[in-house]
Amino acid sequence: MKQAHPPTLDIQGLRVTLPGTARPVLDGVDLTVSAGETVALVGESGSGKSLTSRSALRLLPPGAAVEGAVRVCGDDVLAMDAGRLRGVRAGTVAMVFQDPRAAVNPLRRIGDFLTESVTLTGAMGRTEAAARAVELLGAVGLDASVLRKYPGQVSGGMLQRVVIAAALMGDPSLLLADEPTTALDVTSQAEVIALLAALRERFGTGLLFVTHDLELAAAISDRVYVMYAGRIVETGPAEVLFTRPRHPYTAALLASTPRMEGPRGRLAAIEGQPPDLREPLRGCAFAARCPFATEVCDLRTPLRSPAPDRADHHAACHHSDLLEGSAVDA
Numbered sequence: 001m002k003q004a005h006p007p008t009l010d011i012q013g014l015r016v017t018l019p020g021t022a023r024p025v026l027d028g029v030d031l032t033v034s035a036g037e038t039v040a041l042v043g044e045s046g047s048g049k050s051l052t053s054r055s056a057l058r059l060l061p062p063g064a065a066v067e068g069a070v071r072v073c074g075d076d077v078l079a080m081d082a083g084r085l086r087g088v089r090a091g092t093v094a095m096v097f098q099d100p101r102a103a104v105n106p107l108r109r110i111g112d113f114l115t116e117s118v119t120l121t122g123a124m125g126r127t128e129a130a131a132r133a134v135e136l137l138g139a140v141g142l143d144a145s146v147l148r149k150y151p152g153q154v155s156g157g158m159l160q161r162v163v164i165a166a167a168l169m170g171d172p173s174l175l176l177a178d179e180p181t182t183a184l185d186v187t188s189q190a191e192v193i194a195l196l197a198a199l200r201e202r203f204g205t206g207l208l209f210v211t212h213d214l215e216l217a218a219a220i221s222d223r224v225y226v227m228y229a230g231r232i233v234e235t236g237p238a239e240v241l242f243t244r245p246r247h248p249y250t251a252a253l254l255a256s257t258p259r260m261e262g263p264r265g266r267l268a269a270i271e272g273q274p275p276d277l278r279e280p281l282r283g284c285a286f287a288a289r290c291p292f293a294t295e296v297c298d299l300r301t302p303l304r305s306p307a308p309d310r311a312d313h314h315a316a317c318h319h320s321d322l323l324e325g326s327a328v329d330a
Contacts, residue, residue: 043212181211
């Protein structure tokens, strides 16, 4: 029997603890991304989204104590030696960061930025790299004239396209997009989202899309993971999770999302603050901010369990059944 390919990214039981903290920054994270699939990781700032995505490149803070496994195409990057890890970073996994101008050298031409990584590693010769750069610029909607320009001579939207093209130069199996549209205007955001979706289809790359914007996540993703205080609290297909949330935190995020067609008046907000890393955590991390919380929520950490009618939709909540049939925009 022919075996199926392993997931492009498979994170199992990832726990990261930093010096001076009373609880893990990431606490038992499980997450998978298959080839050609777009997975969104959403949550408030400080929930652990970026650290989760960077674990695929083993870009962890100094002094971090790490447990669990982070497998890229079947190989655990946490257990790799330095040589194998360089290979993963050079070709297997690529990352697109929030601010494209922070990712480029303003004193060097864009053509050099695109080609230097693959030529320095010996993956391509200069002629092959230049041809690949032109091909990828075309794929992101730019022409070869951009190669001769400096970063300061193009707009933010164009430069983000350049950064995406650079990430694809090594033909990665996994693309990590960490808030890639935050620094862009609304029109450029829509263009980049459409571009990422098209590139995923064309190149079959697995895409982990990190964002706090649920509208963007709904527009691009096949599946969604919702993260709170370093834990995955809900996961499922995008169309189901955004219409029938089973965790109060997901429902609260959706209710606080501004919509053109939504009711007028003050926008809903989640009261309170996320738990402090300097304080130990018992029970459900969201309990102090949750309208459904009871005593059990303070005493026992909820385990993720499937919805009664969908085995691929999980929530870690003692009272998830109370959300069944509730209106998201209420």
